[in-house]
Amino acid sequence: MVGRGETMIEQLTSIDIWKIVKIGYLIAILLYIVFTIIVARQVNLMDRAVNGRLNDLLKIISWAHFIIAILAGLLALIIL
Amino acid sequence: MPDIYTAVTTKPEPKKTAKRETVADRLEKERVDGALKAYLVRPHRVRFETQDKKEKVVLLLRRHWLTNVGWLLTSILMLLSPLILKLVPLLSFLPRRFQIMTLILWYLMTLAFIFEKFLAWYFNVNIITDERIIDIDFYSLGYKEVSEAKIDKVQDVSYITGGGIRSLFNYGDVLIQTAGEKPQLIFEAVPTPQIVAKLLNELILEEEQEKLDGRAR
Known part of the structure; x- marks a missing residue:
């Protein structure tokens, strides 16, 4: 019993703190990706309400923003 | 019997009124x-949802464009603030890869802030x-x-x-x-x-x- 407890403590203390921090970063980026999807949909909604000269450009920027967020997420997975 | 009075039967020509210029x-x-x-007057290529x-x-x-100065200055500060890290190494406790990722996240948030503020003004x-x-x-x-x-x-x-x-x-x-x-x-x-x-x-x-x-x- 004492041996098993000691093993558990060893396992807990040997957890790499940076893995937990990495998970935190990945969650943050995931939330950011969800936010970019909402922004892209918001731009579509706005475009339907008022159609102007820059609307097409703003739609492209909103989807580019989403793609950049995805790339940042992939980068985080690779380098962290 | 001779006619005493004969009514005019031809229809009078309608008066030509000049087309009124609207606003x-x-x-x-x-x-x-x-x-x-x-401020746009009779803009081209502008339509809205319920327009007939x-x-x-x-x-x-x-x-007015001046109402954007606040968030524009904030954006500039946000873009330049990572330069402070050269003077005050706030992220030195993090490994290098985490420092890079923190900077990327910071610039993504700055981009989101600028984009949202612009959309709010434009639409x-x-x-x-x-x-x-x-x-x-x-x-x-x-x-x-x-x-x-x-x-x-x-x-x-x-x-x-x-x-x-x-x-x-x-x-x-x-x-x-x-x-x-x-x-x-x-x-x-x-x-x-x-x-x-x-x-x-x-x-x-x-x-x-x-x-x-x-x-x-």
Whole structure:
């Protein structure tokens, strides 16, 4: 019993703190990706309400923003 | 018996009346257009959701560009703030890869901030057509409020340019009292509010004239 407890403590203390921090970063980026999807949909909604000269450009920027967020997420997975 | 009186049977020619120039037609010659302007007169390629086929956009108004200075300065500070890390190494406790990722996240948030602020300015518009007044507001992600009133329901138009900055740069609020569901529409921080108020009054008179002539739509 004492041996098993000691093993558990060893396992807990040997957890790499940076893995937990990495998970935190990945969650943050995931939330950011969800936010970019909402922004892209918001731009579509706005475009339907008022159609102007820059609307097409703003739609492209909103989807580019989403793609950049995805790339940042992939980068985080690779380098962290 | 000879005829004493013979009535004229030919129909008189209809009087040719000159086509009345409407406010929209007059402003066609004074067009002010541009992708990033706050005051557009008879703009090209602008349509809104509930616009009728024959309805003409007379004015499209946004908040004066000066109202963007606050968030523009904040954006510049956000873009430049990582330079402070060279003087004060705040992230030195993190491994290098985490420092890079923190910077990337910071710039993504800055990009999101700038984009959201620009969208809020660009799409929050006030539109005056030859038939209606429309106020389109996007308060937050996915929340849209569209208020409109027919010009013949407008009861009073007034404007305010309070404060030194507003007087200097000639922008202010136009308040429109209506007999519609929403008793007051406010065009906030629009350029040349006195011209907007004058145009609205002209449109009101034009609408009244159309009613008298039986041409109202």
